[in-house]
Amino acid sequence: MTRRFMFDGQPVAFEDGQTIMEAARAAGHFIPYLCWHPDFPPHGSCKLCIVKVGGRHVSSCALPAKEGMEVESNTPEINAERRALLQMLFVEGNHFCPSCEKSGNCQLQALAYELEMTSARFNHIFPDRPVDASHPDMLLEFNRCIFCELCVRASRDVDKKSVFSLTNRGIHKHLVVSAESGRLGDTDFSRDDLAANICPVGVILRKRVGFAVPIGQRIYDEKPISQVSMEAEK
Amino acid sequence: MPGIERCVSEIVTRHGADPSQLLQILIQVQDVIGYLPADCLSLIAEALDLPRARVEGVAGFYSFLHSRPVGRYRILFSDNITDRMLGAPALMQALCSKLWVEPGKLSEDGLVSITTTSCTGMCDQGPAALINGRPVTRLDHRRINEIAELVRQQVPVSAWPAAFFNVEDNIRRRDALLASTAAPGDALRAAIRVGREGWLTEMERSRLRGRGGAGFTTAVKWKACRDADGADKVIVCNADEGEPGTFKDRVLLASHADLVFEGMTLAAWATGAQKGFMYLRGEYRYLLEHLQAVLERRRAAGLLGAGIRGQAGFDFDIDIHLGAGAYVCGEETALLESLEGKRGTPRIRPPFPVTHGYLGRPTVVNNVETLAKTTLVALEGGEAFAATGTAQSTGTKLLSVSGDCAYPGIYEYPFGVSIERVLEDCGASDAQAVQAGGASGVLIAGYEFHRRVAFEDVPTAGAFMVFDSGRDAFEIARNFVDFFAHESCGFCTPCRVGTSLLKGYMDKLASGHGAKPDLADIEWVTRLLKNASHCGLGSSAPNPVIDTLVKFRPTFERRLESLHFEPAFDLDAALATARRITGRDDAAAHLDRKKETQR
Numbered sequence: 001m002t003r004r005f006m007f008d009g010q011p012v013a014f015e016d017g018q019t020i021m022e023a024a025r026a027a028g029h030f031i032p033y034l035c036w037h038p039d040f041p042p043h044g045s046c047k048l049c050i051v052k053v054g055g056r057h058v059s060s061c062a063l064p065a066k067e068g069m070e071v072e073s074n075t076p077e078i079n080a081e082r083r084a085l086l087q088m089l090f091v092e093g094n095h096f097c098p099s100c101e102k103s104g105n106c107q108l109q110a111l112a113y114e115l116e117m118t119s120a121r122f123n124h125i126f127p128d129r130p131v132d133a134s135h136p137d138m139l140l141e142f143n144r145c146i147f148c149e150l151c152v153r154a155s156r157d158v159d160k161k162s163v164f165s166l167t168n169r170g171i172h173k174h175l176v177v178s179a180e181s182g183r184l185g186d187t188d189f190s191r192d193d194l195a196a197n198i199c200p201v202g203v204i205l206r207k208r209v210g211f212a213v214p215i216g217q218r219i220y221d222e223k224p225i226s227q228v229s230m231e232a233e234k
Numbered sequence: 235m236p237g238i239e240r241c242v243s244e245i246v247t248r249h250g251a252d253p254s255q256l257l258q259i260l261i262q263v264q265d266v267i268g269y270l271p272a273d274c275l276s277l278i279a280e281a282l283d284l285p286r287a288r289v290e291g292v293a294g295f296y297s298f299l300h301s302r303p304v305g306r307y308r309i310l311f312s313d314n315i316t317d318r319m320l321g322a323p324a325l326m327q328a329l330c331s332k333l334w335v336e337p338g339k340l341s342e343d344g345l346v347s348i349t350t351t352s353c354t355g356m357c358d359q360g361p362a363a364l365i366n367g368r369p370v371t372r373l374d375h376r377r378i379n380e381i382a383e384l385v386r387q388q389v390p391v392s393a394w395p396a397a398f399f400n401v402e403d404n405i406r407r408r409d410a411l412l413a414s415t416a417a418p419g420d421a422l423r424a425a426i427r428v429g430r431e432g433w434l435t436e437m438e439r440s441r442l443r444g445r446g447g448a449g450f451t452t453a454v455k456w457k458a459c460r461d462a463d464g465a466d467k468v469i470v471c472n473a474d475e476g477e478p479g480t481f482k483d484r485v486l487l488a489s490h491a492d493l494v495f496e497g498m499t500l501a502a503w504a505t506g507a508q509k510g511f512m513y514l515r516g517e518y519r520y521l522l523e524h525l526q527a528v529l530e531r532r533r534a535a536g537l538l539g540a541g542i543r544g545q546a547g548f549d550f551d552i553d554i555h556l557g558a559g560a561y562v563c564g565e566e567t568a569l570l571e572s573l574e575g576k577r578g579t580p581r582i583r584p585p586f587p588v589t590h591g592y593l594g595r596p597t598v599v600n601n602v603e604t605l606a607k608t609t610l611v612a613l614e615g616g617e618a619f620a621a622t623g624t625a626q627s628t629g630t631k632l633l634s635v636s637g638d639c640a641y642p643g644i645y646e647y648p649f650g651v652s653i654e655r656v657l658e659d660c661g662a663s664d665a666q667a668v669q670a671g672g673a674s675g676v677l678i679a680g681y682e683f684h685r686r687v688a689f690e691d692v693p694t695a696g697a698f699m700v701f702d703s704g705r706d707a708f709e710i711a712r713n714f715v716d717f718f719a720h721e722s723c724g725f726c727t728p729c730r731v732g733t734s735l736l737k738g739y740m741d742k743l744a745s746g747h748g749a750k751p752d753l754a755d756i757e758w759v760t761r762l763l764k765n766a767s768h769c770g771l772g773s774s775a776p777n778p779v780i781d782t783l784v785k786f787r788p789t790f791e792r793r794l795e796s797l798h799f800e801p802a803f804d805l806d807a808a809l810a811t812a813r814r815i816t817g818r819d820d821a822a823a824h825l826d827r828k829k830e831t832q833r
């Protein structure tokens with residue numbers, strides 16, 4: 001007997017141990033996310049995937065699905081909150097999309113389009129975050145970090161190098177690399193690491209490939225992120 | 235640096251080169267070296283076979299760990315609202331000017347650094363400070379002058395007058411717990427007599443609920459842990475007491491430590507746990523020696539160790555771990571991460587600690603007071619315990635009373651006591667509001683003073699801060715907003731960014747530059763904090779602002795420059811660096827925003 005819960009009024013089947021996110025995606029429903037990744041356990045920090053279950057907000061990436069749950073996701077209320085979370089991520093860093101090599105391939109930018117974010121709304125925090133260009137092949141543009149920890153997890157769990165970690169806390173939290181000098185060039189990081197190719201925004205960039213694909217013809221210039229993300233599901 | 239190498243290697247060896255001891259190792263290495271320089275972190279990482287970045291990540295998380303040199307005299311002024319009301323900011327300013335040092339900076343000779351820290355739990359005897367980790371209470375200008383002189387003369391803190399470090403219990407009202415005359419081991423004897431199962435039944439009958447905030451039924455937690463898979467269960471006593479305005483656990487630890495350790499042992503009897511930890515906040519480190527001595531005494535008396543009270547198979551012992559200045563580590567899953575030597579980031583739940591806690595083992599986390607209360611259940615029986623208090627909140631509650639009252643200190647009442655009654659007893663004749671439960675609790679206005687302290691009415695982890703009619707509710711809320719922004723762990727977006735934005739709005743309003751749209755933005759940020767935060771810190775962070783907006787709205791509106799105009803960028807603030815460089819702070823060095831916009 002398959003078990004089901006209701007997702008925005010439609011029945012969704014699930015298997016034991018599946019999260020709301022996994023079950024909803026398998027049934028063809030897109031839920032926005034930034035720190036979630038199909039190949040990693042849920043992280044739950046970005047909170048873009050919040051949904052309402054029985055009137056309570058929960059992270060759909062982390063909460064196991066249960067029989068009979070009533071999940072609200074694509075509603076004006078939840079989308080407004082997601083938009084505000086995106087605005088928070090934008091004001092927290094320094095994002096100048098027109099000059100960013102990741103523009104068009106960036107998931108933060110793509111979700112902002114998807115959720116119709118038209119302004120940053122809140123006051124910019126303008127953090128002071130230096131760039132690290134010490135590595136021969138890779139560049140770290142910390143100004144754009146959204147702390148999804150995908151690089152941290154990929155480097156630790158897949159590459160087995162633990163090149164990245166977060167330090168400090170609160171609004172001062174920031175990424176560090178595993179070297180006494182603090183420079184990426186002094187680590188064993190390589191352009192072929194999974195961690196070098198997983199950043200959803202424009203922090204971890206390859207040198208000397210700038211604008212190979214012109215802006216306007218990039219992934220999310222062609223199709224909205226909701227579509228691109230769900231194609232991976234098939 | 236052979237000296238540093240030897241120091242690191244000795245300390246790491248003492249901790250069995252166990253990575254879960256990382257935080258304890260960092261604290262002890264810093265004790266010797268004064269701070270944690272980059273090469274020292276590399277050595278620790280190497281010795282523990284951990285990635286260097288992980289060590290740097292942990293070292294950077296805790297307020298009391300420093301990656302840069304700090305003064306040989308490190309003075310931290312407690313920055314709770316009660317300290318502020320007692321004049322702490324002026325005292326800190328005075329000490330800074332006497333010692334020629336800027337707040338937050340290291341003096342040029344490396345002698346002294348002075349800054350603020352979150353509530354140190356001395357609210358009934360403030361203003362308070364931590365000097366090289368030791369609490370100094372009842373600061374006034376005379377004491378500040380003496381301190382300045384001692385620092386200038388470079389007298390070691392150990393040779394300072396003992397009176398400075400006097401911490402009083404100030405117990406004002408005793409009830410069942412504080413009047414208990416039980417000798418160490420009495421409660422254990424009673425619980426052993428009824429057997430493990432019988433003991434848990436007594437706990438169920440008592441309907442004792444957790445005193446650390448959430449009010450979860452203790453017996454349910456113990457039972458879930460007992461029934462969880464895994465033989466190596468763990469009991470953790472949460473002695474992090476970071477909630478501003480709360481200091482009752484400090485008094486229990488200082489004067490009734492046996493009751494607390496006995497409660498942990500009773501929890502072990504119920505669950506079959508053999509391992510116990512007390513997580514002691516760094517601010518209470520001065521109690522460590524005393525607590526270790528109590529543990530030693532209990533071991534000698536057969537109340538800890540193998541075969542407790544002669545019961546074969548009843549083996550349990552307790553280690554004390556220190557925190558290092560992070561309020562979030564009071565949250566039980568962040569606490570477990572910290573116990574494991576990691577950054578204090580709250581975990582995803584489920585799974586809950588009772589099934590997957592310390593190192594994945596079934597774990598009970600209980601508050602200091604909760605554990606002490608279980609000794610009463612053992613001695614009187616569950617039903618007798620449940621006879622006091624209210625139907626949903628059995629037993630008594632310790633309140634930490636501070637603020638505008640004649641007799642601040644600890645008051646133990648049966649649950650159900652009215653706010654009015656407490657105010658009367660503590661000699662608060664002119665109260666306009668009470669902050670119950672600390673920064674994350676509720677602000678109770680005068681018209682609600684008939685309400686009662688109980689989980690079903692006014693829940694509180696123990697803080698009870700009184701504000702008289704001369705106090706400004708906006709400033710109270712602003713103090714708490716600062717606190718949450720400082721203490722956010724930074725894991726999730728709404729809290730990391732939201733607490734900072736909220737602080738920005740409050741500062742803007744305080745400077746007189748707020749506008750009506752700011753209130754709308756504040757309401758948005760508070761909504762996101764409430765709804766989308768990962769843990770209780772973020773979801774309760776907006777409480778003081780929400781309560782003040784509802785109950786004392788004029789104090790916000792009075793501060794609005796205009797009901798329409800919204801200055802997005804503070805021109806005057808942008809000149810701050812220029813003012814600092816030129817050493818000016820006169821009127822002509824400031825922009826008058828009102829004039830600017832009228833022009």
Ligand SMILES: Cc1cc2nc3c(=O)[nH]c(=O)nc-3n(C[C@H](O)[C@H](O)[C@H](O)COP(=O)(O)O)c2cc1C
Nearest residue numbers: 444445446474475476564565566600601604770771
């Ligand atoms: C941000 C935050 C801080 C907390 N701080 C403490 C604390 O200092 N002491 C405490 O006992 N519980 C604290 N708690 C509650 C704990 O998570 C947990 O519920 C409690 O320790 C359980 O013990 P109890 O059932 O005996 O109350 C805190 C919770 C949060 C969300």
Ligand code: SF4
Nearest residue numbers: 145146148149151199
């Ligand atoms: S660098 Fe990229 S992948 Fe790493 S935490 Fe920041 S945003 Fe995430």
Ligand code: SF4
Nearest residue numbers: 723725726729769772
């Ligand atoms: S709510 Fe705040 S303290 Fe809690 S996990 Fe999120 S950032 Fe950390």
